[in-house]
Amino acid sequence: MPRTSGRARAGFPRSSVRSILAALVLVSLLVVPAGPASAATSITWDRKVSGLPPLTQVTSAPDGSSRLFVVEQQGVVRVYRSGGLQAKPYLDIRGRVRYGGEGGLLSIAFDPRFRTHHFVYAAYTDNSGDMRVARFHAGSATALSVSSATYRKVITVSHPSQYTNHFAGQLVFGNSGNLYISTGDGGGGGDPFDHGQDPTTMQGKILRIQVIGAAATCGRVYCIPASNPFAHSTTKRRQIWALGLRNAWRFSVDRGTGDLWIADVGQDRREEIDHVTSAGRNLGWSCYEARLFYNSSRCRSGVTYTFPRWAYSHSYGEAAIGGFIYRGSRYAGLLGGSYIGGDEVSGKVFRGTPSGIHTVGSLPGVSSFGQTDGREIWAVTVNGGLYRMVAHHT
Numbered sequence: 001m002p003r004t005s006g007r008a009r010a011g012f013p014r015s016s017v018r019s020i021l022a023a024l025v026l027v028s029l030l031v032v033p034a035g036p037a038s039a040a041t042s043i044t045w046d047r048k049v050s051g052l053p054p055l056t057q058v059t060s061a062p063d064g065s066s067r068l069f070v071v072e073q074q075g076v077v078r079v080y081r082s083g084g085l086q087a088k089p090y091l092d093i094r095g096r097v098r099y100g101g102e103g104g105l106l107s108i109a110f111d112p113r114f115r116t117h118h119f120v121y122a123a124y125t126d127n128s129g130d131m132r133v134a135r136f137h138a139g140s141a142t143a144l145s146v147s148s149a150t151y152r153k154v155i156t157v158s159h160p161s162q163y164t165n166h167f168a169g170q171l172v173f174g175n176s177g178n179l180y181i182s183t184g185d186g187g188g189g190g191d192p193f194d195h196g197q198d199p200t201t202m203q204g205k206i207l208r209i210q211v212i213g214a215a216a217t218c219g220r221v222y223c224i225p226a227s228n229p230f231a232h233s234t235t236k237r238r239q240i241w242a243l244g245l246r247n248a249w250r251f252s253v254d255r256g257t258g259d260l261w262i263a264d265v266g267q268d269r270r271e272e273i274d275h276v277t278s279a280g281r282n283l284g285w286s287c288y289e290a291r292l293f294y295n296s297s298r299c300r301s302g303v304t305y306t307f308p309r310w311a312y313s314h315s316y317g318e319a320a321i322g323g324f325i326y327r328g329s330r331y332a333g334l335l336g337g338s339y340i341g342g343d344e345v346s347g348k349v350f351r352g353t354p355s356g357i358h359t360v361g362s363l364p365g366v367s368s369f370g371q372t373d374g375r376e377i378w379a380v381t382v383n384g385g386l387y388r389m390v391a392h393h394t
Contacts, residue, residue: 001056001073001102001367001382002249002265002319002344041334042394043349043361045379045387049085052078052384054104058370061110063141068370068378070386073104075124079144080386091120091136091146098125106131106169107368111212112177115141121154121211123169123181131157131167133181135211135221154211154221155181155239157202163187166247170322174208175258178225180241181207182248182262190267190295191286196244197298199236204285206248206262206276208241229280242276244283244305250322250368255375256337263322263341264308266290271320272308273341273352281306310357317343321366328375331391340377340389342366363387 049070057071058080068080069090075097079086097105103125111119118138126132137150159167166184173179185195185204196204210223217223230236242260251262260276264283270290274283283306284290287299290311312320323341326332339352340360347364350357365381372378377389 001054002247002321040394041351041360042392043340043351044390044392045361045363046390047385047387048083049080049386050384052386054382055367055380055384055386056105057107057368058378058380058386059108059110060371060373061114061141062112062373063110063114064373065142066373068372068386069108070380071105071108073106074099075105077105077108077122086144088145090144091122091148093122093124093134093136093148093151096124096126096134096148096151098127098129101164102167103129103164106167107171109171109173109179112173113212117212118143119211120146121171121179123171125159125167125169126156129161129164130159131169131183133171152221155207155209157181157183157207159184159203160186160188160193168245168248170248170251172251172253174253174260175255177210177212178208179211179222180251180253180260181209182245182251183207184247185245185285191246191298194286194298196246196285197282197287197300197303199230199233199240199243202237202239204243204245205237205240206242206245206251206260207237207239208279209239227279241279242281242283244281244285244287246285246289248322249319252322252324252369254325255327256325261309261322261325261339263320265319266314267294269314270311271314271317271343272311273320273322273339273357274306275309276306283308310352312357317346317348319344321368323369324371324375324377326375326377328371328377330374330376334391334393340369342369342379344382 054073070078075094077091105124133154166187168182168184170182185191224238247265262274272290326335342349349361
């Protein structure tokens with residue numbers, strides 16, 4: 001899971017020049033304070049489950065069942081419903097998963113048509129140490145479990161064998177039905193292979209592929225959407241949607257707009273939240289770390305870099321955990337349209353607004369945020385806790 005810099009730490013991911021032509025940089029409109037600010041809303045967390053193995057995700061299926069799916073890093077998916085955990089695992093792929101360091105079962109995503117198309121996608125580190133996305137087939141939308149024997153490989157992103165960090169591994173279906181996939185820069189510190197800025201590799205990117213209807217469209221398990229920025233290239237990776245990322249452990253799609261909100265875990269000085277509204281954005285790593293120059297030799301002439309919407313220093317936190325634009329109904333009056341995210345190392349939970357980020361609560365060891373079918377926010381932690389968000393007027 002997320003940790004800062006190149007320092008080796010147990011748990012999940014977190015892992016200069018004087019000037020450059022201003023015309024090469026797309027500057028965001030907001031500057032975020034390095035520390036907390038006052039807020040009219042506070043957030044607490046109602047613990048529902050504790051004592052599980054390290055958790056990487058909580059999510060829901062578009063099936064109207066009110067189930068939540070809790071993802072264990074070791075390779076098991078559990079179902080939480082009606083106040084308790086289902087005894088039998090929903091999916092168990094421990095035999096396919098290399099668990100260790102930041103590796104393991106990283107996330108799952110359900111086919112947006114899950115009521116009629118019962119596919120579950122999983123991102124994990126395979127037994128060769130690479131990041132793989134695979135598809136599994138449930139017997140029905142209400143099935144209590146999914147057989148690991150229904151496995152079909154979708155895509156594999158190679159990973160340097162000497163590193164066990166920076167796999168990323170978030171899966172999210174966009175509003176148009178395409179599947180977005182985050183990939184890490186390959187690990188180590190400082191992007192030693194310059195993957196983030198290299199469009200010929202899938203590492204250090206957000207990928208976008210078509211899996212729904214792919215067999216009919218292109219005769220394969222996935223197709224390249226025609227609107228991908230390099231869809232017709234013969235030299236660049238056609239799967240790329242955005243590049244210049246270090247370790248986008250968690251990102252989300254705003255269901256109201258279709259925009260991507262990406263938390264990229266920083267190196268030594270900054271954590272960042274990026275707002276991506278169109279294809280082909282270059283988010284800077286490892287020329288930049290957030291708004292700061294990191295390695296001048298990685299800055300490419302003629303490239304327009306997109307700066308983060310918000311960034312904060314390591315005096316505030318050291319491993320950004322991406323969250324969601326709140327679109328639920330329970331707290332619409334308090335949080336509607338706000339971004340809710342956090343930091344694993346400091347445990348701070350923050351709210352992003354046009355005026356910046358504001359600390360609104362705390363959840364030590366938060367590793368991922370998730371949503372119910374109704375867009376209410378839950379969270380999981382590295383020490384095996386499942387929590388429901390509660391917002392309060394202050």
